[in-house]
Amino acid sequence: MKVISIQIVLFFKDLVSRPDYLAEQINQKLGNIFDAMPICMDLPLEAPAEIPVVQRKSTTLPHLLNISRNRSDLTLYPMQENNQLQIIESRYSDDILNYIKTTIQDHEIIRVGIVYTVFQPIDMPCDYISERYFGGNIRGENELSFRMNKVINVRGVNTNNVLNVSNAVANANGKKESGVIYIRDINTVTEGAPKTLSLKQITNILKHSYTILNNESFGEAK
DSSP states (O other): OEEEEEEEEEEESSOOSOHHHHHHHHHHHTTSOOOSOOEEOOOOTTSOTTSEEEEEEOSSSOOEEEEESSEEEEEEOOOGGGOBGGGHHHHHHHHHHHHHHHHHHHSOEEEEEEEEEEEEEOSSHHHHHHHHHSTTOOOSOSOOEEEEEEEEEETTEEEEEEEEEEEEEEEETTEEEEEEEEEEEEEEOOOSSOOOBOHHHHHHHHHHHHTTOSTTTTTOOO
């Protein structure tokens, strides 16, 4: 299995008036990895809050930081030497934690989402999905997908545990490769009036997400 991307999303309780300030604080905490020219949109506060106001990129790494007035998205794209499930925690946990700590320092967070996208090369992906998730009862399909969600409690916080599985074709070194795309979306449940999440609660959810980063558990429907 190869990790395509890791996305950490933090939702703000209140609209952020200066996303550019927050982006620069995060960049400094991450060692100034976002060294490309910032893209900033001078949008009024009345504009839709989900529109990215600031986008930061790196000239050497394929990572991305997007900040809108109501959320912050850090997306990491592991390079080939770092894209195995079992080394994601050791390689990226410090950067992810620094991102969270910097964001929560001056902004209350009411929801968190952690999304892992993983590709597994398989010659007959639809047959594989059918066998693993549908008991082999579906055959001969050109496209096949599976989706499930199980709400779990992570140290007192109700959390969605979403698994999306579908057949896909990847481009590996200029060659097309058939396989299966897995998307694990672990995000807190919004119930009634939003409550502020503490750093401890967010890190507990992050640590829980690390427990599925192995070839045996990642695609399990549970």
